[in-house]
Every structure is written in structure tokens, then in C-alpha cells.
Amino acid sequence: MSLFARLKTAAADDWNAYIDHAFVRGLGDGSLPLASFQRYLVQDYLFLIQFARAHALAAYKSRTLADMRAANLGLGAIVDVEMNLHLRLCERWGLSAADVEAAAEHPATVAYTRWVLDIGMSGDLLELQVALTPCTLGYAEIGRRLAPQGVAALPDDHPYREWIGEYSGDAFQQVAVAADAWLDDLGRRHGADARFDELTRIFAKAAQLEAGFWQMGWDAGR
Template sequence: QPIWDSVLEHPFIRGIADGTLPDETFQYYLGQDYKYLVEYGRARAAAVVKAADLETMQVFAESVNYILAGETLFHRRAAEHLGRKLTDFLEGEKAPTNQAYTSYLLGVACTGTFGELVAACLPCLWGYSYVGRALLAGGLPDHPLYADWIRTYGDDELRHRSDRMCALLDRLADGADEGQRAKLAEHYLTCSRYEWMFFDMAWRRETWPI
């Protein structure tokens, strides 16, 4: 929780909330976030393979479609608003923090258990729902893109998806031994930290130093 309280107080998020975030900073974020979502979709797709039963496979298969076709609808609307194409957001390279975060996720997807992958993927889903709902409760800014961002991540559907994955991780943790639970906690904490770092990366418009 302290990490997510820090996210809410980060100047990037405060700038979205009050509409003062520089447009260039948000456009940087959009490009990095779209690149991230492609890799996040790959990680969630790996959960389909690792899932133990058909019902869970179906849940994660649908979630991949939601990420790549549903969540990215916001990015499509943003691209249209900016007079750009959605594929423009794939241009350029990942920033160092984005590269590190997505590499970590894909590493867990390749070598971790199903539970470890759920723990690594949850912070993005839960965190965006938490932040979106918190900002929505405070009202919408006049800036159309930032208001759209808040509505997108503050909606009930995302909260339902978040609650469902939280419940799944709780069940997996209940059935795990002490060592396994420690591993789940490690992945969840690490990716929560990466979420804060991602917003900070966007705020600084991070580039490779060399």
C-alpha cells in the first residue's frame, strides 16, 4: 500500500489529475505504455499455457484479448486526438526502466510457476484500477485526454478484473508453502516498484544515458 500511496502523490499522476501534465510528457508515456502493453500481453498469454484447468485458461485467454484489443482502445483514441496512428506508438526504443520491467515480466513468464506469473502481472492490473478509481472520485480535469485516461482506468470492468485476479492470487497463496508464498510476495513487490518507476520514468522522459 505505501507504494501505491506514493504513486498517487507522484507529480505525473497529480498532473493527470489536475490537467497540468505537459502534453509532451503524456505523449512520451503513451509510446512507452503501448510498448509495455504488447509485452504485458505476451506475459499474460503465457499464463494460458501454465494454467491448470480449462476455466482458468479461458479467463487468461480473454484477458489477453482485453489488453490488446480493449485496453489499447484508449491509446487508439489518444492517437486520433493527436492526429497520429496507433502504430506510431511502437516507434523508437523502450526506455531503460521499461526494458527492465518488461524483461522481468517475460523472465517470470518463461521460468516461473503459474502463481509467480499471476503475482508479477497483478500490480499493473490492480494498480491502474486503484489509481483510476482514486482519481475518478476526485473529479475529472478539463484536459480531454487525461479525463479519458481516468475514466478508462477507473471503470467498474477493470475493477472486476482486478478483484478476480486478486482472489485467484489469494487462493494460490493459500495452497502454497512458505517458500512459495515468499516468492509470490517477491514478484508482487518487485513489479509494484516497477509500476512506480514507470510513472517516474515517464515524468522524467527517461532516455538511455549512452
């Protein structure tokens, strides 16, 4: 089993609460209230700004050029792919990039992103990647779950078709494959087996914070 698969198994309850949250199910069947998606989308844009910093921190913590390139791949996926998707969707309901960036961070956004940055500052590259993994690989897994036959199989009028298509699509899935392989490589080089219990605690906490982020969006539509 990969390190990611072992961490998922060890933190199964927290992982399943994240990837099978009511927010995710609402995305999948299109029943998610628009207010929930709008709050999530704005906050996730602000979230990604901080996660871009975390990937830049991973590059700083890297001691090999290969690790720097791996960190840069994740940074590029955020800055050049995910953030552009968010702005395209926000523009549909009249919010510019300046509007979104001027929004206040929700406490759930602050709690998650600053925790990850703290893990990165106080720990090593492996610990930082374990903290980041539930976001990258979790969204890839959710994308596959919501579009098992590909986004083309979803109805054209599905309200969240473009979002699902981004995370189920080949580009993001390849980023996830690379992140999975890099985590395994880091685990081998940084003694993951001897540190597995602590790495599991980090992974479980990140999954809990991801579920809390969904809940923040979900609450806006209730």
C-alpha cells in the same frame, strides 16, 4: 485479507511510491505536462504488447480450463480495451498505430516487461500473476483514487479525463475484481503462505518498476 491486500501491506512503501507518484497526481489534477503523457502513452502501448505476451504465457502455464479462461480475460482487457484507448489518444496528436509500434522501447519499458516475462518463464503461474498484479490492480486502484465519484464528476475539459475514465470505469474495475479473486485462488492452490516472503519480493519489485515507468514519463516534461 486477500493475498493482494497482504502483499500491499508487506510492500507498503514501494506500493505507495507507485500509486502516489507525481505522474499520477499530475494525471489527477490535470497538471501533468503533455510531453510527459505523450511519452508515457507511446511507451505504455509498447509495454502492453509485451504484457499481452505475459498473459498468453499465463494461459500456457495454466493446468486447468478455468485458469486459461482467467488468463484470457486479462489478455482480452489488454488487446481489446487498453491498447485501443492508447491508439485513440495517440491519434489526437497525429500518431498512427504504425507510428507508435515503430517507436523504440525506452530502457524503463524493456526493464519492466522482460523482467515479468523472465519471472513467468522461470517460475510458476502464481509467481507470474504476482508479477502482473501491480499493473492490473494498481491501475484499477489509481482509477478509483482519481475519480472517486466517477469520471462524470470530472470537468469536461480535463485533459486526461478519457484515460481516467477507462481505468475507473466498470469494465476495467470488473477485470481487476476477477484478477484479485484469481490471485487468491492461485494462492490457495500453490501454497502462498509458505512462499509469502518470496512473493512479496516479486510484488515489491514489480511496484518499483511501475514507479520507474511513471518516472520515465515524468522526466519527459521536466
